[in-house]
Amino acid sequence: MSKTVKLKKGFDIKLVGEAEKQLADFKPAKTFAIKPTDFIGMQRPKVTVNEGDTVKAGTPILFDKAMEKVQYCAPVSGEIVEIKRGDRRKLLEIKILADAYISYESFDKFSGDSLKSLSKNDAIEQMCKSGVWPQIIQRPFGIVANPEDTPKSIFISGFDSHPLAPDYGFLLQGEESNFQAGIDILSKLTSGKIHLNVNGESAIPSVFANAKGVELNKFSGPHPAGNVGVQIHHIDPINKGDIVWTINPYGVVQIGKLFLEGKYDASKLVAVTGSEAAKSGYVKTFLGACVDTMVSGNTKQDNIRVVSGNVLTGERINKDGYLGFYHQQITLLPEGDQYEFLGWMKPTSSRLSYHRALGLLSFLSPNKEYVLDTNTNGEERAFVQTGVFESVTPMDILPVYLLKAILAEDFDEMEELGIYEVVEEDLALCEFVDVSKHPVQEIVRKGIDLIQYS
Incomplete structure (x- = not known):
């Protein structure tokens, strides 16, 4: 039975620089990259190509020795121009110089009755060898799902409440048939329900409204209402031993295209956002695109930070860095390396703060959009017991006590306090409002790793 959930806890970070709902005329990217660092929990990556090799979109280029069945494939056709490694030969990037016209590996096509009669094992096999399987993420732990498991349910968040997040209705225009085909395939992977969660405060995009x-x-309320972890918590909570799979709508569409068209189509719309973007909008590109064409000549100043993803959970990259595997936006922000006299004590209404602190008057203008830099305005210190973490976490957990249990490596306390229900993004807002400046997301991942590998 469908549910309506109204959340009161949370906080919307309203920033200048939302992407205009139109295609921007940026030059197409020339190089693309797959980054093993995007896949949390990948233990032993193995490269299956060499520099100078030519590949098609859908050609396997990487796999994890711990789960060899799942292939990570080239998003475009072209030449492997660099296999970049870091310290101790850690694999960082596999770069591809794209062809002018993309060619694709061929996979089996299905339609109508043949799609309905397709077996679960055959569906999994095609998804694993074609490159779409890594779109499916397992909870707990937030890692690429194991195709040998069977989840109790599958969750899809149909909206993103992060700052400057792209509009899914615009991203998925015209993808109704592909989305439905993706749902039909996913339904073969679980005996439970597929939960599609939408924004209860706005019109439902047709791609979701017509899904069967x-x-x-x-769901309605402030961020993190759009986080799939929060949605799972209120619909079908995860207990020890449970497995739930999640996938974003883009991944569902990609699965649908694989089975309807017989190809690994990694094309996507990416939102160019942020206060320092001279021109915002959406650009059509491919997964793992180099962002240089979106950044070069498109900034209001030179001293900026480029973030692949959103400002809370995204990854800092260079101006010629590469879009993350799961990201659908880039954000351009002022770099926070300049300091003000008196800092936070200086009376101002131009700086956003969750706290009604002396001098920070942003609460008087709740709908104002702000230009924020990356300065943390403080340094790490002891936890302050203010109850503020609980006020921005719409889940029945105690974040401060959970974080302390992780730091103390107390396994029993971590389990009792809800470690199985969270990943980094679910407590990212705590990091924003934390007056003690703790790396909350790093601590959460440390706790997950302790539980997972203990």
């Missing part, structure tokens, strides 16, 4: 075979739930 899903339970449509509505």
